[in-house]
Amino acid sequence: MLTRRIIRLIAAAAIGSSALLALPSLVAASCNPHRVDDNNYYWTYVGQGPGTSVGGVVSNIWNYAPYVPTGRFSYSWVMLTLNANYWAQIGNYEAVQGRSVYLQYQDGAPPAHFASFGPQPIGFSTYEVEAIGGLFSYYDAGTLVFTHSASWVPRVGQFSSEIPSLNTQMMGAINNAVDFLGNKMFYNGAWHNLAGSLTNTGSAYFGMSGTATSFATWDKACSN
């Protein structure tokens, strides 16, 4: 696993933040973790509230294709948020219908809104959300794909993989972890390296390693 991560890191650094890395030996394979359907969310994440408004989040994420049963999803994303009712996120999303670049947002009380686009290839691609002057902009591999206007101001950035039940594979596997590289947030007029601790809400089932600016997550039930 360490060797593969080193290869990825070198390749990602060489190709740049918008790179689409396709290494045949690292093609993701979905894996049924054979766990119960407990209907609880799980996250492997880093979050930071710098104490001021946040204007952007960006990460270079390894796109993986996990196992997802009907009605569930597995998701790696970056997010701007204020609290439980205000969020704007984009990332690599897998549902039983297939994989996609997916964004979801909510500007206060429900409803939430979503949009999805064709998936990025297995490999690294950047995901970014910006909020400038009430305009929320979503970037997929450096391309602006969606905008909406809202009056709320984000104060927190989150970077996470997420599942809504234990019967779903968390993004990544023991030998094919999902990396979040170059994690940054925009505040006080500049981009800053993400700071904060790694938090794993299901450490019995999921792995997590690294630092806030470069971390990896995976499902312990799956080998690759």
Place this chain on the structure above:
Amino acid sequence: MLELKLRSKSTVSVGSLLFGVVALLVAIGIASVPHPGSTESQTSLGVGSVGETCTIAAQTASIGIALDETVAAGSNAIAARTNALAAEPGSSVVEERTGLARSGTIPIVNAHNVVIVRLAGVGAMPVTGPVGAGQVRMSTPSCVIAVYDADNGNKLVEFGTLP
């Protein structure tokens, strides 16, 4: 001029005031109706024109699809319609357009010959949210719009609302 107006206010009758208020409300109502070619008119996708009830104006505002394009379901559009229906069982095509305009904010919706589909019978989808937001909430989209590239049948974008 301002002074004259203020003076006249103090001398008008109650009936005139009521008439003025009504006239003002009517004017506001007229002003709030989307005008052809305006940003608002581009947000409805014209779905209502075929009797559908699909309200996603808040999102489509950024998609920038113009409604005043000529509907011309050529052979490419027909092929895309076939592909779209095959990809989304139970869906129905409510609009077929070619040469879609765009606002510049959605580069991906830049293909010629695109079919717009309203999906029927879309199942429940989970609402995500920030870490620790609470229990899983499943929501059935009130409507979903999918845009297909008529040249190759690929889905370009899909968007909707989770009540």
